[in-house]
Amino acid sequence: MSRRPSPAPARALAARAATLGLLLSAGTAWGQQVPATATPATAQGEDANLSRPEKGTTDALVAIDAAYAEKLKGLDVEHLERLRTLAVGLPPRESAAVYEQLFRTAIAADIFAEAEPAADAVIGGNLPSPSCVALAHLVKLIAECDRGDFDQSLKDLAALIATKADANGDAADVLTTSELIGVADAYYQRLIHAGRYDVATRAFQLVLGKAESPQVKDYLASRLDRLKLVGQAAPAIRGVDLDGRPFDLAAHRGKVVLVVFWATWCLPSAAETAWLQETYAAAHAHGFEIVGVNLDPLQDEQPNVAAYIPAVRRFALDYNLRWPILMNGPGDADIARAYGVAEIPASVLIDAEGRVVGMDLVRKNLEPTVSKLLGR
Structure with missing residues (x-):
């Protein structure tokens, strides 16, 4: 914890x-x-x-x-x-x-x-x-x-x-x-x-x-x-995305998944978003997925998670993000706590076997690591 x-x-x-x-x-x-x-x-x-x-x-x-x-x-x-x-x-x-x-x-x-x-x-x-x-x-x-x-x-x-x-x-x-x-x-x-x-x-x-x-x-x-997470089975991620569609990390077994933690008060730069988009576009067809976890609700002791969704959706539309985004929440929905995230930006890379194999990757190591995991 x-x-x-x-x-x-x-x-x-x-x-x-x-x-x-x-x-x-x-x-x-x-x-x-x-x-x-x-x-x-x-x-x-x-x-x-x-x-x-x-x-x-x-x-x-x-x-x-x-x-x-x-x-x-x-x-x-x-x-x-x-x-x-x-x-x-x-x-x-x-x-x-x-x-x-x-x-x-x-x-x-x-x-x-x-x-x-x-x-x-x-x-x-x-x-x-x-x-x-x-x-x-x-x-x-x-x-x-x-x-x-x-x-x-x-x-x-x-x-x-x-x-x-x-x-x-x-x-x-x-x-x-x-x-x-x-x-x-x-x-x-x-x-x-x-x-x-x-x-x-x-x-x-x-x-x-x-x-x-x-x-x-x-x-x-x-x-x-x-x-401690590296080499271990990735904690479960279940929930619904901004449009109400269900997401379950377990359903993506066999694919390489990058979990990105972020908040609207700590936005990625244009360059960071651009290389994530490029990596996703190049590797998605080969089995690479991204899921975003928005941490805005952590600003409140007892958050009304739904109240934060419009601003987060606006961000996703402006950036044309094509991957699902889940809202962090209390209890079992506290994905940040499950992944030990205490600072942002943060990311976790999960291999096809569902194990954590990397974290906080940057452009120079994300692309080659994903390609290696996909056998490309």
Whole structure:
């Protein structure tokens, strides 16, 4: 059972931050809590402006966003290099302060490989700052993941935790909870996108026993609850879609099914929706299905699920979604709880035998994973 926040207004789930952060033990990753002032979708959807551009415009928007992201990354990399150059020529204490700023910048920008040379310099040096050294180790861990050295990252994590136990200082004293959760989430995302659920499970089990912050413990436990599903029979999903048609996951045995959890207050981007549509169009005829689970009702303690349907239907029509969408509900209809979903967006991939084989997939691994499962 997931450790979800209580379903009070707009606090039901945490929306994962667009830029993911750092790691664990001495810190743990970024995650953005849905603000209490977030406005839920209106019952009738009349105030919800969910219109989406046509495909040609969407492609242009995606290209503009990609070009902007590339330029922004270039500026961030230049920023890191200037900080590194400054740190090299300073006395130890001042150098450590600059390196700390460098690592925090890298974490916020989600660029770790570019910060690894600075991390190596700090780890190989003798700076009088335990927090700076811990940050260097965390940055290096995720840089190792970025180049595919996942097993080494786990070894280094274990060594870091052992070293931290004997250290005079504790990086957790200077890192905020959101930074700690950010590091953990960055680590988690890289591991699951590579299909290394085994490493993710071992890493989070390792760190859970050392974490002190209740929020960090909840984050780690929630991720472990989800990871336990991998390789197990998928929990049942039964209900009716937005048009009242029955849906039963068991009836799709023999097909590959992607379950997508979402809400109108945490909409996917145009690019995300586009690649899901493309994957569905390419693989549906070969046995691939998608089912959406809308979590808007989790905003209320005792939701009137039907009241949320108009806004959700409007979204589905604007996006021309061709797969069934079920509304999450209380009791046996609480699909999110059954799948351990505590943050969105979230997804679960189920194979033809009805087993969970993946979660939180992205474009680069969804398409090849689905093709492999379908024997294409």
